[in-house]
Amino acid sequence: MITFDLTDFNKDMKNLIGYTKGFVEGAERAKPVAMAKIGAITVQALKEFIDSNARVNPNALHHVYEWHQAGSPEARLFDIDYAVTGLGLSVSATFRQSTVIKSGETPFYDKARIMEQGIPVTIVPKRAKALAFEVDGEQVFTKGPVSVSNPGGAEVQGSFERTFDLFMNQYFTQAFLSASGILDHLSDPKEYRRFLSRGLKGGGKAAGVSAGYKWLAGVGGIS
Numbered sequence: 001m002i003t004f005d006l007t008d009f010n011k012d013m014k015n016l017i018g019y020t021k022g023f024v025e026g027a028e029r030a031k032p033v034a035m036a037k038i039g040a041i042t043v044q045a046l047k048e049f050i051d052s053n054a055r056v057n058p059n060a061l062h063h064v065y066e067w068h069q070a071g072s073p074e075a076r077l078f079d080i081d082y083a084v085t086g087l088g089l090s091v092s093a094t095f096r097q098s099t100v101i102k103s104g105e106t107p108f109y110d111k112a113r114i115m116e117q118g119i120p121v122t123i124v125p126k127r128a129k130a131l132a133f134e135v136d137g138e139q140v141f142t143k144g145p146v147s148v149s150n151p152g153g154a155e156v157q158g159s160f161e162r163t164f165d166l167f168m169n170q171y172f173t174q175a176f177l178s179a180s181g182i183l184d185h186l187s188d189p190k191e192y193r194r195f196l197s198r199g200l201k202g203g204g205k206a207a208g209v210s211a212g213y214k215w216l217a218g219v220g221g222i223s
Contacts (some may be wrong), residue, residue: 012200019199022208023192029209030216035089037220038182039082042091045176046080047073049167050160060159063115063152066100075100077112078160093164115152116160182220191215 054061055071062070069075077096082089095112102108114121150157167176177183195203195211
C-alpha cells in the first residue's frame with residue numbers, strides 16, 4: 001500500500017483558490033477606477049475624432065465650432081463628458097454658446113444647437129431700419145423679418161449626432177479599443193501571473209485582491 005502526504009498540496013490548492021477568488025474581488029473593486037480611466041481616454045479620443053471629421057468635411061460640422069474655425073480644438077462649441085454609474089459607463093455631449101461675431105453686432109449664440117437640430121429661425125432688425133445680406137452673391141435689403149427654415153442646411157442637421165454615433169458604435173470597438181491598448185490589457189491579466197507565487201506561499205486571498213485591483217485599475221496605461 002502506498003500513501004501520499006497531501007498536506008502541502010492541499011495547502012497550495014487552498015491558497016490558489018483563495019488567490020483566484022481574491023483576484024476577481026480585487027478587479028470588481030477596481031471597476032469604478034477603470035471605468036473612469038476608460039471614460040477619460042474615450043472623451044479625449046472622441047473630441048479628436050470629431051475635430052478630424054470637421055476638418056475633412058467642414059460643410060457638415062462647421063456649426064459646432066466658432067465661425068470659420070471648423071476642426072479647431074480651441075473653437076469647439078461642444079463639451080463631452082462621461083459618467084460612471086452602477087450600469088456602467090456613459091458618454092454624453094452638450095453644446096456651448098458662440099461668442100464670435102460673424103457679421104453685424106450680435107453673435108449667433110445658440111448656433112450649434114439650432115443648426116444641429118434644424119430649428120427654424122426668424123431674423124428681425126433691432127437697431128437698424130433694414131436687414132442686409134447676400135443671396136446667390138447679390139446684396140439684398142429688407143425691412144421685414146427674414147425666416148430661415150433650416151439655418152444650417154440638410155448636410156448640417158444631425159451631423160454632430162451622426163459623427164458621435166459613428167465613433168461610439170463603430171470606431172470605438174473596431175479601432176479605438178485596440179489602438180489605445182485597452183483591449184490588450186484586458187485580454188492579458190499579467191498581474192495574476194506576476195503575484196501568483198505570493199498567493200501560493202501564503203498570501204492567498206489578500207494577495208489576489210491586491211493583484212486584481214492593480215490589474216484592472218491599470219487599464220489604459222494610466223497610473
